[in-house]
Amino acid sequence: MSDLMVTTPIHSASVLPEEPTQASRFGKARSAQSGALLEDYVELISDLMTSGGEARPTDIARRLGVAHATAIKTIGRLKREGLAVAKPYRGVFLTEAGESLAARVRARHRVVVDLLLAVGVPFEAAESDAEGMEHHVSDATLAAFARFLARD
Amino acid sequence: MSDLMVTTPIHSASVLPEEPTQASRFGKARSAQSGALLEDYVELISDLMTSGGEARPTDIARRLGVAHATAIKTIGRLKREGLAVAKPYRGVFLTEAGESLAARVRARHRVVVDLLLAVGVPFEAAESDAEGMEHHVSDATLAAFARFLARD
DNA sequence: CTCGGAATGTAGCCTCGGCTACATTGTATG
DNA sequence: CATACAATGTAGCCGAGGCTACATTCCGAG
Known part of the structure; x- marks a missing residue:
């Protein structure tokens, strides 16, 4: 959802030479959480429509x-x-934006799961943890994961 | 009692009351989120007290x-x-429970960052993403990470 | 065609994690 | 010693994401 998310102002540049670095890290982790739910819904709706033709609220x-x-x-x-x-x-039906978000989310999910499996995480744990972790994986990290998987 | 040899029951079960969810992976990912903030606070308070003797609300x-x-x-x-x-x-001061949670959180954070670095994630991204991801890393996955890092 | 049960939608309440605005306390300093 | 100011605390608001309870709509048997 990173592409279309409205970025929050976060904070003004501090006068103090202290580290605003950590604050921004926490902030990023936190704001990444906003959108995670929508990502899950969109991915699930896409799944349901692909594998059943329709996405009903009750199924979701x-x-x-x-x-x-x-x-x-x-x-x-x-x-x-x-x-x-x-x-x-x-x-429920996805818009173009919804479909494209679903595609990105699904792709990212697959990479994260594959990476976890590649470093020896048991399948069940990989699937389960990826669900929560994926929403915090930045593009840079995702790219690194892909590179790692493509090695050898 | 020092937390040095306290065989940590590992993981945040202490913080969150388990609910009778028949839910899938999503539910777990979601409930893990609920303790994330507390984990961050506890780790930060521990840091502040170590490196300055006190943890003031304003600093936090x-x-x-x-x-x-x-x-x-x-x-x-x-x-x-x-x-x-x-x-x-x-x-603000941590209780024994708080200290021990802080220790576990810090240890997990280090393992996650190291794992990310080990698979080629740039330092900045590793630190940043780990902040959000770590709260979703299960014991099984953490153990796998540790094994991977210990390989040769 | 009717009618009952399942699906869908609405209303209202809760907690959490933010915020601003204001009130209070502690302390450094003139 | 008084007091201004920073730190701390309180009150009240908001939206997100949960829930239960109740209302409505759809649809498949009879």
Whole structure:
């Protein structure tokens, strides 16, 4: 989601020669969290449509382990963000932006899982941890992962 | 008692009450997020006390890039969770639980950064991304990272 | 065609992690 | 010693992401 995320102002340049470095690192980690949920939804919706033709709120809720009302509310956010469209009592569909975000997320997920497997992480843990880690993987890190996987 | 030989039960189960989620990987990734902030605070407080003798709310706020009121509120949570103690207008101090959590967090952080560096991630990106990723690294994955780093 | 159950949507409440604005305390200094 | 100022704390607001409870709509059997 990095491409289309509205970047928060974070902070003004401090007068102090202290380290604003750590603050920005924490800040980045934190703001990366905003968007993680949307990324998960978009990826899941894409999955559901590919493998079943439709994405219903109930399925989404079940797959994410949340109440259906929560899923519906978040789908509303997806619509506001221009990532999805949905008419009442019809399924949910991704917009162009949503599809392209889903593709990027899926690609990143695959690289992260592969990297974890490559360094010896058990499959189950790799799949599970990647779900949380992937949202914090920067482009630079992702590129390094890809290079590492392409070695030999 | 020093945390030196406390066989750390490892991981944040201490911080988070487990819920009866039938959820998939998503649920785990999500709940891991809930302790991330506390982990950051505890690690930072530990750092500040080591390298300056005291941890003041203002310093914590500046280092985390948040308003001081936010830091104070979160310190309140730390106290509720039994990770820190603080008397009004005095500094913040970690409890035994807080210290031991800080130690585990710091150790995990180092392993994650080292792993990233080992697979070719640039230093800056490694430090930055690790900040967000580390909170999603399970024990199994952490162990795998350690094994990978110990290989020859 | 009707009707009941499942899916969908709405309303209202909660906590967390931010923020600003304001109030209070501690302390350094004139 | 008084007091200005920085640090600390309090109050109240916001949005995100959860939940439950209730209302509505859709659809497949009869």
